[in-house]
Amino acid sequence: MPFRKRYLFVCTNRRPDGHPKGSCAEKGAEEIVVKLKEALLNRGVAKDIVRACASGCLDLCETGVTVLQEPEHVAYGGVKLDDVEAIADAAAAGGVVERLVVHGRQGPG
Numbered sequence: 001m002p003f004r005k006r007y008l009f010v011c012t013n014r015r016p017d018g019h020p021k022g023s024c025a026e027k028g029a030e031e032i033v034v035k036l037k038e039a040l041l042n043r044g045v046a047k048d049i050v051r052a053c054a055s056g057c058l059d060l061c062e063t064g065v066t067v068l069q070e071p072e073h074v075a076y077g078g079v080k081l082d083d084v085e086a087i088a089d090a091a092a093a094g095g096v097v098e099r100l101v102v103h104g105r106q107g108p109g
């Protein structure tokens, strides 16, 4: 399989119910990663341009669901199912969804 130009790491970490930090899985991350893979397939970029992967905790739990895009090195926060198409469009084109960035280009770090 080819080494992709771009990777989207979707945190799907799940903590026990009631844990004070919460987790991306309890906010819907598992469905988001499935839909993101589908969106990339539909754009014809999944096999060689952009790979979406389930990830462990990215330690940005307070702003989850967290998606890390590399090599742009930006973290998206508060990602919802409704954001999946925009993320796929941007990643396929080599761009970033600025409104979702919580760390990186315009975020705190």
Ligand code: FES
Binding pocket: 011, 012, 013, 014, 022, 023, 024, 025, 056, 057, 058, 059, 060, 061, 062, 064, 065, 066
């Ligand atoms: S649980 Fe998703 S970033 Fe920590």
